[in-house]
Amino acid sequence: MTVQAQAPTGHALHAQGVRRAFGSVQAVVNASLTLTPGTVTALIGPNGCGKTTLMLMLAGLLRPDGGTVEVLGHDPVTAGAVARKGIGWMPDVLGMWDSLTCTETLATFGRAYGLSKADADARAFTMLEKVHLADLAAQPARVLSRGQKQRLSLARALMGDPSVLILDEPASGLDPRSRIELRDLVRALAAEGRAVLISSHVLSELDEMVDEAVFMSKGVTLGESAEAEVARARARWRVTALPGHDVHAALSEAARDWSPVEGADASVAVVHVADADDAADLLASLVASGMRISAFGPVGSALEQAYLSIEQERR
Amino acid sequence: MTTTETSPNPTVTAPARKGNPWLPTLHGTFLVTRIELLRRRPSTKGWIFYGILLAAILGLGILVSVLSTAEKTSTPLELVLVLVLGAGMLIGPSLSATSINGDSGEGVLAPLQMTHLTAGDLAVGKLLSSWFVAFAVLVTTTPFLVYAYARSGWHLGELLLVLVVILFLVLTATAVGLAWSAIAARAVASVSLAHLTTGVLVIGTLVLFAFTAPLVSDTMTETDRYVAWDELSDEQSTALEDAYNTGDFSAVDPDALVCDEETYEYGIAHTERTAWMVLINPLVVIEEVSPLVNPLTFEEDGRAAPGIFANVHQMVSSARIGPTEADAQMMEYDECADIATMASGDDESADGGNAYQDTWEQQQEEQAMYPRTPWLGLGLQVLLLVGAMAIVTHRLRVPYRTLRTGTRVA
Numbered sequence: 001m002t003v004q005a006q007a008p009t010g011h012a013l014h015a016q017g018v019r020r021a022f023g024s025v026q027a028v029v030n031a032s033l034t035l036t037p038g039t040v041t042a043l044i045g046p047n048g049c050g051k052t053t054l055m056l057m058l059a060g061l062l063r064p065d066g067g068t069v070e071v072l073g074h075d076p077v078t079a080g081a082v083a084r085k086g087i088g089w090m091p092d093v094l095g096m097w098d099s100l101t102c103t104e105t106l107a108t109f110g111r112a113y114g115l116s117k118a119d120a121d122a123r124a125f126t127m128l129e130k131v132h133l134a135d136l137a138a139q140p141a142r143v144l145s146r147g148q149k150q151r152l153s154l155a156r157a158l159m160g161d162p163s164v165l166i167l168d169e170p171a172s173g174l175d176p177r178s179r180i181e182l183r184d185l186v187r188a189l190a191a192e193g194r195a196v197l198i199s200s201h202v203l204s205e206l207d208e209m210v211d212e213a214v215f216m217s218k219g220v221t222l223g224e225s226a227e228a229e230v231a232r233a234r235a236r237w238r239v240t241a242l243p244g245h246d247v248h249a250a251l252s253e254a255a256r257d258w259s260p261v262e263g264a265d266a267s268v269a270v271v272h273v274a275d276a277d278d279a280a281d282l283l284a285s286l287v288a289s290g291m292r293i294s295a296f297g298p299v300g301s302a303l304e305q306a307y308l309s310i311e312q313e314r315r
Numbered sequence: 316m317t318t319t320e321t322s323p324n325p326t327v328t329a330p331a332r333k334g335n336p337w338l339p340t341l342h343g344t345f346l347v348t349r350i351e352l353l354r355r356r357p358s359t360k361g362w363i364f365y366g367i368l369l370a371a372i373l374g375l376g377i378l379v380s381v382l383s384t385a386e387k388t389s390t391p392l393e394l395v396l397v398l399v400l401g402a403g404m405l406i407g408p409s410l411s412a413t414s415i416n417g418d419s420g421e422g423v424l425a426p427l428q429m430t431h432l433t434a435g436d437l438a439v440g441k442l443l444s445s446w447f448v449a450f451a452v453l454v455t456t457t458p459f460l461v462y463a464y465a466r467s468g469w470h471l472g473e474l475l476l477v478l479v480v481i482l483f484l485v486l487t488a489t490a491v492g493l494a495w496s497a498i499a500a501r502a503v504a505s506v507s508l509a510h511l512t513t514g515v516l517v518i519g520t521l522v523l524f525a526f527t528a529p530l531v532s533d534t535m536t537e538t539d540r541y542v543a544w545d546e547l548s549d550e551q552s553t554a555l556e557d558a559y560n561t562g563d564f565s566a567v568d569p570d571a572l573v574c575d576e577e578t579y580e581y582g583i584a585h586t587e588r589t590a591w592m593v594l595i596n597p598l599v600v601i602e603e604v605s606p607l608v609n610p611l612t613f614e615e616d617g618r619a620a621p622g623i624f625a626n627v628h629q630m631v632s633s634a635r636i637g638p639t640e641a642d643a644q645m646m647e648y649d650e651c652a653d654i655a656t657m658a659s660g661d662d663e664s665a666d667g668g669n670a671y672q673d674t675w676e677q678q679q680e681e682q683a684m685y686p687r688t689p690w691l692g693l694g695l696q697v698l699l700l701v702g703a704m705a706i707v708t709h710r711l712r713v714p715y716r717t718l719r720t721g722t723r724v725a
Contacts, residue, residue, distance in 0.1 A: 022718070052723075056724050059429065060429075060713060060714050061425055061428065061713045061715060061724050062714050062715050063714040063715060063716045076714060077335075077714055078334065078335070079333065079334055079335065080334070080713060080714060081333070081335055081336055081431070082333065084429055085431065087429065088429075089425075089426070089429050091422055091425060091426065093421075093422030095418075095422025095423040095424075095426070096423065097353075097354050098354075099353070099354055099355075099356060099358075100350075100353055100354065104353065108346070108350055108353075109426070109430060111346055112343075112346060112430035112432050113431055153426075156426060157426075160429075160430065160431075
């Protein structure tokens with residue numbers, strides 16, 4: 001395998017051909033990915049495909065058996081201290097010091113990241129505001145709900161002001177409102193110039209949050225084929241007309257690449273469009289041809305579509 | 316909401332970091348110790364409970380000191396010291412033995428490992444915080460300690476030395492618990508193994524010493540002589556019986572007595588070869604640093620009568636010295652010779668009794684005043700402490716090469 005000697009400049013994190021086994025179980029077989037500052041990258045894959053293990057290796061907590069990882073130009077194995085310094089890691093386990101208050105927890109982490117006491121306290125306060133926990137600042141962590149713990153965990157990962165954020169399942173167990181807040185927060189963090197890697201099962205949420213997606217299956221990251229799949233999925237729109245209208249015929253007449261929807265009649269179809277402009281044109285022409293269109297929009301979640309079709313291919 | 320906005324890159328006041336450092340730092344160790352102590356801080360109810368407990372101990376201490384007699388005795392002090400050591404060796408490892416695998420299971424270890432804290436910071440901080448709790452136990456026994464010390468005949472320096480050694484032993488036991496916690500995946504296993512290690516040192520060494528005694532035993536032949544009562548004439552029997560009853564042996568003719576010889580074999584253990592097993596026992600280490608008490612002159616020396624520690628020291632010394640000529644002499648019994656000595660005159664008979672007594676006392680004194688050797692035990696403790704901390708630090712370094720079987724990183 002050819003290993004890139006140096007990550008292209010401008011990359012916050014670069015991993016190439018990373019693998020890791022636990023005993024006889026090969027958790028990560030061959031994983032490669034690149035994180036760019038200011039972008040959010042999703043790491044998507046089924047349970048047990050090695051997402052967490054890969055994230056641990058990227059964070060510098062687990063030594064890879066092979067391959068290279070570079071965080072801001074540093075190898076987490078040989079230059080662990082300086083590599084970890086640039087990373088904020090949010091584990092998938094909701095571990096908190098039960099008897100410490102939110103402020104104490106964050107301030108202590110600030111101190112552990114080398115901040116002075118005053119700086120740590122100030123940053124703890126800012127972070128609590130940022131994750132909407134300010135009103136619970138003086139509460140011990142044991143009274144926090146699952147979602148609140150999750151937000152505290154995110155704030156904890158941010159105490160070291162990392163350039164790279166690695167978030168392992170941050171959205172699991174969150175209520176819809178918290179998810180939207182998380183999405184906004186993640187986007188804001190990326191806007192500050194941080195590179196964010198986020199793994200999740202809630203693919204529809206990721207759709208609106210991420211710039212890039214890395215699919216992973218059975219310990220292998222899927223490269224361009226997966227990206228093409230995402231692009232293809234993003235171009236699939238669903239057309240629904242009132243009953244009695246033959247959308248199929250109209251689409252054939254317009255010379256569109258379309259497919260029927262299983263279990264539905266001729267009034268529903270899925271059609272490929274080039275982009276949003278093309279979609280608008282199509283809608284206009286359909287309406288002009290007398291179709292009574294009741295719904296028109298992208299099919300489900302693009303990531304979900306891609307994920308499912310990739311999974312299907314690999315079975 | 317406030318309008319405070321932090322700059323996206325607040326200045327981080329840490330020195331430049333290179334490679335993957337593991338040595339403990341002062342700041343990091345202090346921080347980890349503080350975290351661990353904060354996590355164990357009692358709730359309000361807890362403080363009330365501890366307050367009541369402390370008051371009860373204080374009250375009991377005052378009561379005991381008021382009711383007790385003025386006579387010097389070191390036994391209460393020795394009991395308190397053994398209690399402090401025992402409690403410390405139970406509490407310290409109990410806390411430390413769940414400190415690493417427990418934290419890892421709860422998912423609060425890895426986030427700390429991601430910070431600037433080194434493996435050494437975590438290891439030493441966790442060690443010290445568990446040890447402080449054991450130290451608190453010592454502090455709560457202070458009222459007893461002051462009372463017991465006041466009548467013990469010990470000097471203050473001697474007490475302080477023993478206390479320092481006790482705290483050191485507890486520190487080592489705590490470090491061993493921490494090492495088990497770094498090795499074993501589950502808290503149940505590491506706690507059991509930690510107490511097992513203490514058990515091996517405290518009880519196992521004594522059992523081993525006892526069981527190895529036959530292996531270092533030599534067979535000795537001994538000849539005893541008795542008066543053959545069956546073969547004596549009636550007159551002789553009567554005279555001898557009278558002599559034994561009255562203590563006047565003048566009517567007995569020793570040369571005419573018929574004597575039986577009985578030879579038998581017995582084993583003597585060369586315990587000087589196995590005494591090291593006892594010397595590594597923590598309780599013996601404590602005893603070996605506590606003051607020597609001369610059983611013959613303790614009153615003039617301003618000491619209390621030999622207490623538990625002094626007696627144990629004497630036993631340990633006896634084991635270290637091994638069998639002596641004097642032992643062999645005292646084993647031998649020659650009734651006929653005794654009668655001959657006693658028949659030859661009162662003065663000598665008195666001397667004969669005293670000679671035996673003198674030998675015995677001399678031996679007692681020699682054993683009691685035999686130089687103390689805590690060094691073997693302390694050396695082993697240093698080795699355990701350094702070894703345990705090396706294991707802990709090594710196992711806390713990230714990136715992990717191996718994980719405890721069946722665990723995840725967290």
